[in-house]
Amino acid sequence: MSRVVIAGIGQIPVGEFWDVSLRSMATRAMLAAIKDAGGMKPQAVYIGNLLAPVISHQANLGALLTDNAGLRHTEAYTVEAAGASGAGAFRLGYMAVLSGYVDVALVVGVEKFTDWTDGQEEAVAQAADSDYEAVQGATFTSQAALLMQRYLHEFKAPRETFAEFALLAHDNAVGNPNAMFRKPIRREVYEQAELVSDPLNMFDVAPYADGAAAVLLTRSDLAPKELAHPLVAVAGSSCVTDTMALHDRPDPLNFLAAGFSVERACRQAGLMPKDVDFFELYDAFTIYSALSLEAAGFAPRGQAWKLARDGSLSLKGHLPINTLGGLKGRGNPLGATGVYQIVDACLQLRGEAGTNQLENPHRALVQALGGPASTAITHVLEKV
Amino acid sequence: MSRVVIAGIGQIPVGEFWDVSLRSMATRAMLAAIKDAGGMKPQAVYIGNLLAPVISHQANLGALLTDNAGLRHTEAYTVEAAGASGAGAFRLGYMAVLSGYVDVALVVGVEKFTDWTDGQEEAVAQAADSDYEAVQGATFTSQAALLMQRYLHEFKAPRETFAEFALLAHDNAVGNPNAMFRKPIRREVYEQAELVSDPLNMFDVAPYADGAAAVLLTRSDLAPKELAHPLVAVAGSSCVTDTMALHDRPDPLNFLAAGFSVERACRQAGLMPKDVDFFELYDAFTIYSALSLEAAGFAPRGQAWKLARDGSLSLKGHLPINTLGGLKGRGNPLGATGVYQIVDACLQLRGEAGTNQLENPHRALVQALGGPASTAITHVLEKV
Numbered sequence: 001m002s003r004v005v006i007a008g009i010g011q012i013p014v015g016e017f018w019d020v021s022l023r024s025m026a027t028r029a030m031l032a033a034i035k036d037a038g039g040m041k042p043q044a045v046y047i048g049n050l051l052a053p054v055i056s057h058q059a060n061l062g063a064l065l066t067d068n069a070g071l072r073h074t075e076a077y078t079v080e081a082a083g084a085s086g087a088g089a090f091r092l093g094y095m096a097v098l099s100g101y102v103d104v105a106l107v108v109g110v111e112k113f114t115d116w117t118d119g120q121e122e123a124v125a126q127a128a129d130s131d132y133e134a135v136q137g138a139t140f141t142s143q144a145a146l147l148m149q150r151y152l153h154e155f156k157a158p159r160e161t162f163a164e165f166a167l168l169a170h171d172n173a174v175g176n177p178n179a180m181f182r183k184p185i186r187r188e189v190y191e192q193a194e195l196v197s198d199p200l201n202m203f204d205v206a207p208y209a210d211g212a213a214a215v216l217l218t219r220s221d222l223a224p225k226e227l228a229h230p231l232v233a234v235a236g237s238s239c240v241t242d243t244m245a246l247h248d249r250p251d252p253l254n255f256l257a258a259g260f261s262v263e264r265a266c267r268q269a270g271l272m273p274k275d276v277d278f279f280e281l282y283d284a285f286t287i288y289s290a291l292s293l294e295a296a297g298f299a300p301r302g303q304a305w306k307l308a309r310d311g312s313l314s315l316k317g318h319l320p321i322n323t324l325g326g327l328k329g330r331g332n333p334l335g336a337t338g339v340y341q342i343v344d345a346c347l348q349l350r351g352e353a354g355t356n357q358l359e360n361p362h363r364a365l366v367q368a369l370g371g372p373a374s375t376a377i378t379h380v381l382e383k384v
Numbered sequence: 385m386s387r388v389v390i391a392g393i394g395q396i397p398v399g400e401f402w403d404v405s406l407r408s409m410a411t412r413a414m415l416a417a418i419k420d421a422g423g424m425k426p427q428a429v430y431i432g433n434l435l436a437p438v439i440s441h442q443a444n445l446g447a448l449l450t451d452n453a454g455l456r457h458t459e460a461y462t463v464e465a466a467g468a469s470g471a472g473a474f475r476l477g478y479m480a481v482l483s484g485y486v487d488v489a490l491v492v493g494v495e496k497f498t499d500w501t502d503g504q505e506e507a508v509a510q511a512a513d514s515d516y517e518a519v520q521g522a523t524f525t526s527q528a529a530l531l532m533q534r535y536l537h538e539f540k541a542p543r544e545t546f547a548e549f550a551l552l553a554h555d556n557a558v559g560n561p562n563a564m565f566r567k568p569i570r571r572e573v574y575e576q577a578e579l580v581s582d583p584l585n586m587f588d589v590a591p592y593a594d595g596a597a598a599v600l601l602t603r604s605d606l607a608p609k610e611l612a613h614p615l616v617a618v619a620g621s622s623c624v625t626d627t628m629a630l631h632d633r634p635d636p637l638n639f640l641a642a643g644f645s646v647e648r649a650c651r652q653a654g655l656m657p658k659d660v661d662f663f664e665l666y667d668a669f670t671i672y673s674a675l676s677l678e679a680a681g682f683a684p685r686g687q688a689w690k691l692a693r694d695g696s697l698s699l700k701g702h703l704p705i706n707t708l709g710g711l712k713g714r715g716n717p718l719g720a721t722g723v724y725q726i727v728d729a730c731l732q733l734r735g736e737a738g739t740n741q742l743e744n745p746h747r748a749l750v751q752a753l754g755g756p757a758s759t760a761i762t763h764v765l766e767k768v
Contacts, residue, residue: 060466063758081461099483374447
């Protein structure tokens with residue numbers, strides 16, 4: 001049976017590109033993915049982006065990017081779902097190929113965060129509830145601080161164990177040439193870091209950044225036979241929303257949409273979460289890592305910090321997470337992040353993760369969140 | 385064979401809603417469409433919107449609107465393709481149902497234009513090329529003026545015939561209770577109207593406005609049997625892009641993407657453009673009407689104004705356009721417009737167009753444009 005597969009991947013390093021335009025960044029990733037797929041020509045381009053209208057005064061990226069990448073007359077539009085925008089574009093590409101209507105779809109996530117030097121946090125806060133949260137100053141960072149404070153209080157988790165998530169991310173990023181921060185950090189550095197929003201310190205927060213990543217989707221029977229790398233199939237896909245505002249949830253420490261979307265994606269793939277070999281999760285904040293692991297069922301409520309402490313989540317552990325540095329080590333180019341996560345998973349499944357290569361992994365769970373799991377988009381990827 | 389059908393439609397009147405929030409506007413249209421479809425519960429909500437991030441400081445409408453409409457945990461995200469955003473969301477809904485992955489999809493277009501009292505034209509200009517057009521002051525309106533000037537020069541079209549498009553739109557809007565302008569205008573009023581951007585006068589330009597419209601898509605075998613209205617099938621769907629910037633086109637008077645997308649949508653539907661009973665086109669400017677008619681092949685290059693003059697485009701003509709007022713008479717709530725156009729076509733095909741009802745129409749061509757056909761999304765709809 002023919003499956004929807006990823007035939008090519010492409011990315012540029014995550015960082016601050018003051019000298020490269022949004023369209024150039026995206027085009028580099030797009031052309032890299034097309035080349036990696038043996039030159040397959042896409043019939044459709046789906047774009048994940050959050051901030052271009054606000055920061056770069058640029059909408060209609062569909063026409064802009066197809067034009068710039070030499071793909072004129074190709075179907076194209078933007079998908080936006082806050083931090084899960086890239087994952088949303090990927091899901092759209094998946095459905096388009098699945099429908100039989102599109103044979104070859106290119107998915108690109110792009111974010112140009114550094115076009116603006118003032119008010120970025122405000123720009124990102126538009127992805128929260130503008131009328132009831134953002135306008136009160138409740139940014140994602142301050143909300144993550146509330147979540148962590150509540151977590152520490154409720155579960156008596158030791159504050160210092162959250163260091164493990166940050167240390168792990170930075171350790172893994174060392175082996176990723178496309179990561180923004182390729183230096184390990186020492187525990188003392190974490191412990192002495194400046195507070196961003198009590199109790200979150202600088203290392204609990206993934207830095208917003210510029211970036212672009214792309215993948216090319218097609219049907220397995222259409223993929224070129226001579227590719228030098230294995231194909232990666234999309235075995236499960238799911239998008240679930242929750243309340244927009246954190247304060248509307250009876251239990252804010254339960255990332256319900258994250259849990260539902262893992263469940264649905266795994267059910268479609270015919271497996272249990274424990275059957276995956278690694279988990280690329282959305283660690284915009286260290287507390288998100290803990291809550292995502294618990295939502296997916298990898299740890300009981302209030303216990304995920306123990307997995308971090310006992311080494312289970314490292315490259316040698318039984319459930320490696322964020323194997324190439326995650327958002328914390330790679331950087332978080334918001335609307336592009338969901339596609340970077342897919343690319344990272346593909347590198348592992350294809351055996352191209354370099355010094356960070358896991359031993360022959362077959363299945364990956366990949367999840368992006370929009371806000372505090374207001375939107376959760378999860379995919380199960382499988383080496384063909 | 386099971387087809388993708390529109391089982392329900394909903395809309396609020398187009399206008400200026402200073403006292404209604406974005407989420408409330410959208411929710412009213414969403415609930416109306418669900419009710420019209422006999423209460424079918426959507427598994428996914430696709431949202432067409434252009435300006436919420438810039439004007440209302442609100443992104444992630446997926447989580448916001450599903451939450452507000454009582455559809456918590458439903459898949460949802462935003463599709464953006466400038467003025468064709470609503471049509472893009474509809475196309476995504478169509479593909480999702482076609483893929484078999486989603487049984488019931490709700491598509492909603494929403495735009496809240498009046499949240500901001502200053503700089504709206506600048507906000508809309510973000511849908512043009514920001515680096516090479518908008519920043520120079522080349523708004524869509526000024527570009528449409530250039531197009532009309534060139535058209536008048538090149539084809540010796542009489543300036544006064546463009547009045548026909550505006551008069552027709554206002555005539556048709558009289559019978560549409562959801563239109564913004566329900567008054568016919570006299571030729572002298574058109575001729576004496578203030579210039580907006582020479583040679584465009586006020587009546588050559590559709591007014592930006594607030595609005596929300598929704599349609600519910602499902603498979604024909606799943607639609608409730610007891611609905612009081614016929615189903616409308618999606619027979620063809622296509623999205624095509626062109627250069628982002630008008631100045632990059634060898635022939636700016638050729639809306640190439642508009643033509644290609646009509647061709648592809650009609651080919652999928654197994655018919656020729658002339659086989660449709662009416663055409664809901666994107667008359668953001670009267671010159672767009674002429675160029676869209678020519679791109680679709682309804683008139684030779686430089687001749688569409690003759691169709692307007694000889695009455696062919698009126699409700700009694702052989703190719704009625706914008707039968708409920710189009711963008712000019714209804715108002716142009718940008719990201720919502722593509723869905724309003726689909727709703728208008730459904731009203732005609734269902735025989736619910738009131739005093740504007742065409743005689744037993746079977747097929748509609750519906751087209752939305754992002755910018756000057758930088759993006760063109762076309763659908764063929766058919767009464768089942």
